[in-house]
Amino acid sequence: MHQSETAAFLNQKGGVGKTTSVVNVGAGLTILGRKVLIVDLDPQGHLADFLGIESNEVDYTIYDILRGRVHPREAIITKPLRARLFIGGSESQLSLSVIPSSRDLAEADTAFANTFEREHLLKRAIARINDDYDYILFDCPPSLGLVTTNALVTSRKVFIPVQTEYLALKSLESLMEKIESVMTELNPDLTIGGLIATRYDGRKVLSRTVVEALRQQYGALLFDTVIRENIVLAESPRFGKDIFSYRPRSFGMEDYMNLSLEIMGRIAAANTLFSVERGVITSNAEILSPPAGDQKLYANEIPGVVSESSSSISNE
Numbered sequence: 619m620h621q622s623e624t625a626a627f628l629n630q631k632g633g634v635g636k637t638t639s640v641v642n643v644g645a646g647l648t649i650l651g652r653k654v655l656i657v658d659l660d661p662q663g664h665l666a667d668f669l670g671i672e673s674n675e676v677d678y679t680i681y682d683i684l685r686g687r688v689h690p691r692e693a694i695i696t697k698p699l700r701a702r703l704f705i706g707g708s709e710s711q712l713s714l715s716v717i718p719s720s721r722d723l724a725e726a727d728t729a730f731a732n733t734f735e736r737e738h739l740l741k742r743a744i745a746r747i748n749d750d751y752d753y754i755l756f757d758c759p760p761s762l763g764l765v766t767t768n769a770l771v772t773s774r775k776v777f778i779p780v781q782t783e784y785l786a787l788k789s790l791e792s793l794m795e796k797i798e799s800v801m802t803e804l805n806p807d808l809t810i811g812g813l814i815a816t817r818y819d820g821r822k823v824l825s826r827t828v829v830e831a832l833r834q835q836y837g838a839l840l841f842d843t844v845i846r847e848n849i850v851l852a853e854s855p856r857f858g859k860d861i862f863s864y865r866p867r868s869f870g871m872e873d874y875m876n877l878s879l880e881i882m883g884r885i886a887a888a889n890t891l892f893s894v895e896r897g898v899i900t901s902n903a904e905i906l907s908p909p910a911g912d913q914k915l916y917a918n919e920i921p922g923v924v925s926e927s928s929s930s931i932s933n934e
Contacts, residue, residue: 656757665716850870
């Protein structure tokens with residue numbers, strides 16, 4: 619039976635590009651032919667804002683699902699991507715499925731304090747739609763409370779965006795301890811999918827130093843792709859667009875397509891890539907290279923993908 623690949627994007631430090639990564643990896647995987655659901659677990663609800671989802675479009679949220687009020691399918695919003703895919707002369711409309719968040723999630727620790735197996739609420743809900751998608755991605759809140767625990771219990775992979783600044787390194791230790799605790803006590807199937815270096819500026823010594831420090835400390839756990847500082851990544855939420863729809867010929871698009879390919883390769887690996895035991899991260903398998911047919915997607919633009927903004931070319 620087909621089951622979706624579930625992955626949490628997590629960092630308790632805000633401003634690291636977590637929501638940006640969830641949206642754009644989701645869009646990248648969609649362009650690569652996968653059916654994707656993204657779930658907003660952050661009470662701030664930035665993911666819906668990012669995709670231009672208006673409040674009048676939202677009937678139910680992830681909070682309603684966790685409360686058992688509705689079936690998960692009732693809360694899903696289908697958001698067409700403004701990018702369109704042309705293959706063999708035929709146009710294909712792309713779309714992302716989204717479950718929006720609610721401010722009520724901020725009180726989840728209290729609201730579900732007496733709920734039986736409260737750490738498994740999300741897992742039980744997602745199990746009802748697990749066959750509907752190839753990938754289900756969770757945008758976690760910038761905290762390590764009950765909602766984040768639910769995301770880690772539900773996921774098979776956790777991806778960690780890390781801003782290329784010194785303080786980002788300091789916060790990783792407690793995050794790794796949290797992940798290790800969930801692996802040991804609640805979800806032995808959870809593995810660390812990788813660290814994503816974000817907001818990278820190769821002109822700055824600090825950015826280069828942080829990436830090198832991450833590489834030395836975590837080795838192959840760090841993705842080869844780094845997400846470069848790019849003004850269009852900051853602009854795209856204002857227009858309710860992913861980067862592929864907003865600027866399909868930008869560094870931001872190139873980076874997130876490369877990252878999507880890397881994620882597909884890592885998830886497709888037959889064996890567990892990484893394990894954590896007593897704070898030590900171990901690589902257990904070789905990372906797969908992207909399929910030969912996908913190599914062309916490493917170029918500065920994706921052949922066959924156009925958007926409303928395709929006349930504007932930006933390599934900022």
